[in-house]
Amino acid sequence: MRKPDHRPEVKAPPRWIFPEPAHWWLDNGLQVLAFHRPGQHIAAVSLVLDNPLSTEPGDIEGVATITQRCLDEGTATHSGPTFAERLEDIGAVLSGSAGYAASDLLLEVPASRLSEALPLLAEAISEPELRASDVERHQSLRLAEIDHTMANSSNRAQVAFRQAVIPGRFRASRLAGGTAATVAAITAEDVVAYHARHYRPEGATLVISGDLTNEVYHQAAAAFGGWSVPGTLSVHHQTPVSRTPHCWLIDRPGAVQADIRLGGFGIDRGDPRWADLQVATHALGGAFLSRLNRVLREEKGFTYGVHLVNSPMRDGGLLAVSGSFRTGVVTEALDLARTLLAVTGKPITTQEVRDAVNYTNGIAPLRYSTAQGVTERVASLVAAGLSAEFVNSNAVALTRVTPESATQAIGELLPPDALTLVVVGDAAALRDPLVAAGWPVTLKP
Amino acid sequence: MAPSDQLNYPIHQRTLDNGLRVVVSPDHSVPMVAVNLWYDVGSRDERPGEHGWAHLFEHLMFSGSDHVATGEHLNLLQSLGGAVNATTWFDRTNYFETLPVGALELALWMEADRLASLPAHLDEASVDTQREVVKEEKRQRYDNVPYGDAMQQLVRLVFGPDHPYGHTTIGSMADLDTATAERAANFFRNHYRPDNAVLTLVGDVSAKDGFKRAERAFGHLPAWNRRQRPPITSLPPLQGVPVLQVTARVPAAATWFAWRLPPRDTPEFDACELAMVALGGGQTSRLHQQLVRNLGVAAGAGASAVPLVGGNSFGLVQLRALPGADAGAAIEAALIEVERLVTDGPTAAELARAKAQYAREWLSELASLDSRADMISAYTTLHSDPERINRRLAEVEAVTLDQVAAACAAYLQPGQRAQLDYQQEVGDAQA
Numbered sequence: 007m008r009k010p011d012h013r014p015e016v017k018a019p020p021r022w023i024f025p026e027p028a029h030w031w032l033d034n035g036l037q038v039l040a041f042h043r044p045g046q047h048i049a050a051v052s053l054v055l056d057n058p059l060s061t062e063p064g065d066i067e068g069v070a071t072i073t074q075r076c077l078d079e080g081t082a083t084h085s086g087p088t089f090a091e092r093l094e095d096i097g098a099v100l101s102g103s104a105g106y107a108a109s110d111l112l113l114e115v116p117a118s119r120l121s122e123a124l125p126l127l128a129e130a131i132s133e134p135e136l137r138a139s140d141v142e143r144h145q146s147l148r149l150a151e152i153d154h155t156m157a158n159s160s161n162r163a164q165v166a167f168r169q170a171v172i173p174g175r176f177r178a179s180r181l182a183g184g185t186a187a188t189v190a191a192i193t194a195e196d197v198v199a200y201h202a203r204h205y206r207p208e209g210a211t212l213v214i215s216g217d218l219t220n221e222v223y224h225q226a227a228a229a230f231g232g233w234s235v236p237g238t239l240s241v242h243h244q245t246p247v248s249r250t251p252h253c254w255l256i257d258r259p260g261a262v263q264a265d266i267r268l269g270g271f272g273i274d275r276g277d278p279r280w281a282d283l284q285v286a287t288h289a290l291g292g293a294f295l296s297r298l299n300r301v302l303r304e305e306k307g308f309t310y311g312v313h314l315v316n317s318p319m320r321d322g323g324l325l326a327v328s329g330s331f332r333t334g335v336v337t338e339a340l341d342l343a344r345t346l347l348a349v350t351g352k353p354i355t356t357q358e359v360r361d362a363v364n365y366t367n368g369i370a371p372l373r374y375s376t377a378q379g380v381t382e383r384v385a386s387l388v389a390a391g392l393s394a395e396f397v398n399s400n401a402v403a404l405t406r407v408t409p410e411s412a413t414q415a416i417g418e419l420l421p422p423d424a425l426t427l428v429v430v431g432d433a434a435a436l437r438d439p440l441v442a443a444g445w446p447v448t449l450k451p
Numbered sequence: 452m453a454p455s456d457q458l459n460y461p462i463h464q465r466t467l468d469n470g471l472r473v474v475v476s477p478d479h480s481v482p483m484v485a486v487n488l489w490y491d492v493g494s495r496d497e498r499p500g501e502h503g504w505a506h507l508f509e510h511l512m513f514s515g516s517d518h519v520a521t522g523e524h525l526n527l528l529q530s531l532g533g534a535v536n537a538t539t540w541f542d543r544t545n546y547f548e549t550l551p552v553g554a555l556e557l558a559l560w561m562e563a564d565r566l567a568s569l570p571a572h573l574d575e576a577s578v579d580t581q582r583e584v585v586k587e588e589k590r591q592r593y594d595n596v597p598y599g600d601a602m603q604q605l606v607r608l609v610f611g612p613d614h615p616y617g618h619t620t621i622g623s624m625a626d627l628d629t630a631t632a633e634r635a636a637n638f639f640r641n642h643y644r645p646d647n648a649v650l651t652l653v654g655d656v657s658a659k660d661g662f663k664r665a666e667r668a669f670g671h672l673p674a675w676n677r678r679q680r681p682p683i684t685s686l687p688p689l690q691g692v693p694v695l696q697v698t699a700r701v702p703a704a705a706t707w708f709a710w711r712l713p714p715r716d717t718p719e720f721d722a723c724e725l726a727m728v729a730l731g732g733g734q735t736s737r738l739h740q741q742l743v744r745n746l747g748v749a750a751g752a753g754a755s756a757v758p759l760v761g762g763n764s765f766g767l768v769q770l771r772a773l774p775g776a777d778a779g780a781a782i783e784a785a786l787i788e789v790e791r792l793v794t795d796g797p798t799a800a801e802l803a804r805a806k807a808q809y810a811r812e813w814l815s816e817l818a819s820l821d822s823r824a825d826m827i828s829a830y831t832t833l834h835s836d837p838e839r840i841n842r843r844l845a846e847v848e849a850v851t852l853d854q855v856a857a858a859c860a861a862y863l864q865p866g867q868r869a870q871l872d873y874q875q876e877v878g879d880a881q882a
Contacts, residue, residue, distance in 0.1 A: 013518065014560050016531055017553030020482050045480055047457055047814040078734070087744070090734040091800075097807035099733075116811055118457070143747065150703065150750035150774050157597050157702035260700070263590045294535075295526040304522055307583025310591045330591040361530035368532010368551050371481035376818040 022371045024397040027384075030223070034234050035208030038226050039394060041215040041380045049117040049216030050381035051124065053131060054388045055109045056209030058320070060177040060244045062200070066192045067177070068184020069200045070104035072144050076197060077102075077111070079140040081129040089129070098123045100130065106178045107243065107320035108389035109204075114378065117216040124229035131205055132233045138194035148189050152181070159258055159265045160330065163430040166450065167267035167326055170254055170426050176246040178319060206235040211388045215377035243391070245321040247271070251426045255440065255447035257433035264336045264431025268343055269326030272419055274318045275392060281403035282415035283325075287316040288362035289354050290347065290416065291327060297346045298327060308335045312343070320390045325419055333435050337443040340427070348422045353413040362412075363404045370401065458841045460823065463658035464831070467666060469674040470646025474827050474837045475661035476653045478820060484654030485549040486558050487824035489832045491649075492642035493542045494622070495615035495761055496680075500629065503585070503622015505642075506539035508635050510581040512546065513537075517568035521577065524561050528554065534821065539620045542760050543832060549821040552655045559668035562650075566643055567672055570636035578632050589621050597701040598873060605709045608693050608869040609765050610686070616759060644675045649831040653824040685762040686711055688867035696872045703750065704772040704875060706782050708789070708868040712766045713858075715758030716834060716843075721850050722858035724756040727766050728805035729797040729855075730788065731755070735804065737788045738768065748780040749773065760833045766863065778872065789865050796856030809847050 028040040062069050078093070078100050080086040093100055096119040102111035111131065115123040155161045165181060172179035183189070212230065214222060248271030273279060291298040291314025302312045312329035327347070331339045373379050374397070384394045427445055429436060440447045463475045494505050515521040528535045533550030548558050593599040603619050610617040650669070652661045688711050713719040731738040731754025738752035751771040758764050770785055772778040797805070817823045817840065831837045 014556035016557050019532060019551030019553055022482060043480075045478070046818060048811065048818055087735060087740060091804065094733055094735050094804045094808055095800075097811040099808070099811065114811065114815065116814060143744065146747070146773065147743070147750055150771070153702040153774050154597070157700075159595055261595055263587070263595045293526060293529055295522050300522070303584055304580065307580040308587070310584055310588035330587070330595070332587060332590060364532050365529050369534050369549075371551075372483050372534060372549050372820065375481045375483075375820065378815070378818065 019368055024370070024374055024394065027394055032207070032227055032231055034231065036230055036233065037211040039211065039213045039384060040218055040222050041213075041377070041384070042218045043215055043377050043380065044217055046215070046217050046377045047117055048377055049115055049120045049123075049214065049218070050377040051113040051127060052213045052381045052385035053111045053127060054211045054213070054385050055205060056241050057109050057204040058177070058241065058243050059104065059106050059182060060242065061204055062177070065188060066184075066196050067180065067188040068148060069192050069196050070109055070204070071183040072141060072148060072189070072192055073136070073197050073200050074102055074104045074109050074111070075144045076136050076140045077130040077134045080135040080137065082133040082135065083129050084126075085135065089126070093123070093126055096122050098126070100127070104182060105389060106182060107391070110385050110389060112382065112385070117218070120216065121221065121225050124225050128229040128233060134201065136194065136198050136201060141192070141194040141197045145189055145192055148183055149186055151183070152186055152189070155181075159261060159263070159430050162256060163265035163267050163428050166254055166256055166430065167426070167428045168324065170252045170428055171249055171271050171324060172246050173249050176244050178244070178246050202235070203239065206239060207233050208238070209241060213381045213384045213388065215380040243320060246319070247322070249426075251424050253427045253445050253447045254429070254450045255433055255437060256428070256430045256450050258431055259434065261333070261432045263330045263332055264429050264436060265330050266336070266340065267326040267328055267428040268340065268425055269314075269324070270420060270424070270426050272316060272318065272323030272325030274321055274323050275390060275396065275400070279415040279418075281400060281407050282411045283316060283419065284366060284404065285359050285362040285407045286349070286354055286412040286416035287314050287325075288365060289358035289412070290314045293361065293365065298343060301342055301346060302329065302339055306335070306342075308332070308339045318390065333432055336429065336431065336436060337439045337445070340445060341443060344422050344425065347420050347425075349413050349417050354409045354416070356409050359407055359409050359412055363407065366404055367401050370397070458817075458844060460817065460841055461658075462827070462837050462841070463662070464837060465662050467645065467670055469670070469672050470644070471665070471669050471672075472649045472831055473662060473665045474649065474651045474831055475656065475658045476651070476823065476827060477655075477657055478653055479655050481820070482552050482655050483549055483820060484552045484555050484652055484656050485547065485820040485824035486555065486562065487545060487547045487651040487653070487821070487828045488562055489649045489828040490544045490643055491647045491832050492544055493540050494618060494620040495541050496642065497618070497622070499613060500626055502618045502626040503620070504626065504630055504634070504638060505544055506620045506622065507581060507585050507627060507630055508638050509537050509539045509544050510585060511573060511577060511635055512565055512569060514577040514581065515572050516565040517572070518564050519561055524565065528558060528561070531557070533558070541616055541620065543829070545825060545828065547821060547825065549654075555652075555656060556664055556668070559664055563668040563672065566645070566648070566669070569643070570639045573632040573635050575632050578630060578635060582627055582630060585627060586624060589624070593621055597699070598705060601707060601871060601873075604695055604697065604871050605707055605767065605869070606765070608695055608871060609689065609709045609711055610763070614686070615761055616763065616765075645669060645672050646675055649828045651824045651827045651831065653820045653827065683762040685714065688862055688864070689869055690867070692866060692868060692870060694870045694872065696874065698874045698876055700876050701873050703774055704776065704778040705873045706770045706778045707871040708768040708785070709871070710766045710863055710868050712756060712764040712862055714762055715760055715764050718850065718854060719858050719862070720756070720758065720764055721847050722854045723766060723862055724758070725802060725805045725809065725847070725850055726792060726797060726855050726859050726863060727754040727756045728808055729801040730792055731768055732805060732808060737792065738785060741788055742770070742781055742784050746780070746784055748784055752781065752785065777874070786865050789863065793859040793864050796852060796859055799852060802852055802855060806848055810844055813844055
């Protein structure tokens with residue numbers, strides 16, 4: 007057979023549109039979004055609560071996390087471990103987290119058992135037992151978890167970067183699950199009170215995806231219609247701002263690599279520059295041959311991979327070069343990174359814009375092809391105060407990005423002379439070279 | 452309706468004249484297609500002195516071929532809307548891209564180009580750079596992470612250093628150092644051949660069209676004689692409880708138990724896997740209930756089975772101590788639970804629950820085009836039977852209580868385990 011030497015032509019992908027969900031409200035104020043995905047045997051359900059972590063009393067930060075973790079330890083209807091047994095009997099798994107903007111619960115279950123699973127999710131949020139022994143156990147497990155988080159170089163860098171970029175008066179500057187001191191101060195009464203005050207149907211959203219039937223309207227109402235909480239609550243979301251730049255070095259004696267975060271305070275999806283930033287981020291540190299990864303990985307072999315990571319919050323965001331480098335090349339890698347981030351002399355090109363838009367819009371159908379994919383992404387949009395419609399409007403916004411707009415956005419957000427740096431590594435080997443190379447690091451405990 | 456009754460993914464198979472096995476599974480739900488290639492070579496095929504080569508050479512597959520420049524494969528397909536990567540495991544090396552269907556032909560052409568011509572384009576410079584990248588990967592994912600060497604230690608304890616499964620894919624710095632362009636080229640010539648590969652297409656493509664495109668891209672490549680592996684023997688369960696104690700900078704003491712199990716996707720392995728779910732597979736499992744919830748002697752306790760095809764798989768229990776405590780109480784309590792399981796077997800309710808959890812995880816694996824394609828490649832490469840993805844749940848549902856009890860007694864005795872203990876370095880231990 008003849009060898010095909012000619013590179014095949016690529017046909018442009020058809021325009022793909024994220025399908026509109028069925029969208030309604032229950033009488034108690036709970037919003038419901040249902041996405042029918044034919045052929046998806048797993049149903050994914052998320053319940054997003056409008057309870058930002060700024061609602062936690064300052065001396066017991068972590069109480070939202072402990073509350074969320076105790077929900078599946080028993081309910082009024084299924085006491086103690088019988089609740090988890092009932093969930094697992096039908097092949098369901100329940101997870102979740104208390105995030106800065108919202109707490110969410112995620113339920114995954116074979117679609118054929120959805121009608122049995124929804125009432126269990128409703129039990130967990132509306133009538134958990136929240137026993138003192140469960141609270142104490144989760145408190146102790148959370149304290150152990152903090153030790154593990156801080157022992158991990160990459161996690162430690164992430165925690166420090168958040169603290170370095172966001173002023174301490176904002177909840178988003180600190181660990182979502184609370185610190186050792188605040189977690190230790192949480193009592194069972196605190197957890198019961200937090201649940202009673204902040205787990206409410208008004209302002210909450212239920213997202214259901216999978217191979218659904220028309221029964222879903224009835225199923226949602228039957229499971230959640232009876233959920234009611236007296237009174238009303240007005241929820242305030244904080245709007246963090248940026249700190250002035252810092253350079254921090256955190257010691258991990260003997261570490262063979264250093265974790266780097268280099269960047270600053272970013273923007274959220276509601277900012278008019280959001281699409282511009284997505285494109286610029288992809289070009290500088292998203293694609294395999296991005297400006298950063300091409301040089302630092304593929305040419306220099308300094309790292310397994312370096313990325314410019316764009317992490318939007320509900321208000322504002324974090325924007326940082328993120329990577330792990332062997333100790334001996336850290337200063338050279340940082341100097342190269344700072345140079346590569348400077349776009350004024352080397353603007354984002356037409357080709358880079360085209361590649362970034364094609365990539366982001368091209369893989370969207372894959373990301374939204376499963377029930378889990380749809381539910382998790384829509385839940386995160388809802389938690390950020392947006393609707394599912396954002397998916398389509400952002401796809402259009404991306405097509406309007408120009409090299410100039412992308413260059414301007416990243417130039418504004420990451421000025422190379424005003425970056426915050428966090429290095430987690432072997433301070434004895436790193437401190438002097440960093441200072442000599444123009445990174446005036448402060449040693450942080 | 453049992454979950455297994457629902458599964459009916461279409462499977463169309465064909466073998467090209469050069470031995471390349473092609474499987475097409477149409478799914479028109481989104482206008483994309485998953486291209487998934489398994490090469491039947493993994494870390495188990497590395498000889499002593501070559502540990503880490505299969506994975507290092509996976510990186511070199513992106514370094515350019517006759518018509519494709521260095522890094523272009525990944526970058527170009529990304530820029531067309533593709534999710535692209537490759538991974539190496541004990542039993543295989545896989546390469547995959549999921550992209551808009553209009554780019555399918557290009558993706559196949561690029562895959563065929565590197566299969567046909569990669570060895571001729573290897574040079575020492577690209578080997579040197581990717582060696583550094585892989586060493587950074589080893590530092591980032593294993594050496595600089597608490598307990599990061601646990602899997603390396605465990606497989607060595609369970610299988611011995613010279614066994615094909617006695618080392619992990621990342622290998623050793625010393626062996627990575629001895630790789631050269633010539634050695635890489637020989638490795639590719641031995642293992643990267645149409646008759647040692649499976650190509651799976653899942654997505655918005657018909658069977659006829661998929662086969663036609665596969666033939667057009669790969670059909671011209673010459674056939675080799677299929678490589679024969681040395682005969683594989685199954686090792687019997689361990690005796691005498693080998694123990695390794697490691698002192699390291701870790702946030703808490705931790706212990707693993709590990710067992711030799713039967714090879715994957717046999718009734719005996721399935722029985723062992725279901726037993727591991729009952730023992731430590733979730734919140735209702737015995738280890739979590741007893742160690743974490745009732746006794747409060749562990750910060751975490753779980754169990755899992757790692758399926759492998761070459762004579763044995765292995766099974767694990769992981770115990771994490773509470774801050775400042777040693778793992779002694781957790782180990783003692785866990786051994787009581789293991790003993791209780793091998794003596795009495797699981798209850799009917801536990802087995803039903805374990806099967807329900809298995810079913811959800813299986814259906815989740817098949818939910819997306821890309822991971823479904825990977826499963827099809829797996830069952831074609833390892834079991835010569837891609838249709839089995841539709842039957843697996845029925846196989847697992849058919850496992851009986853007696854089979855699980857028998858498998859526990861045969862393979863999961865406390866005396867058949869190996870044990871790995873991490874203790875905190877003095878100075879790191881904080882009460």
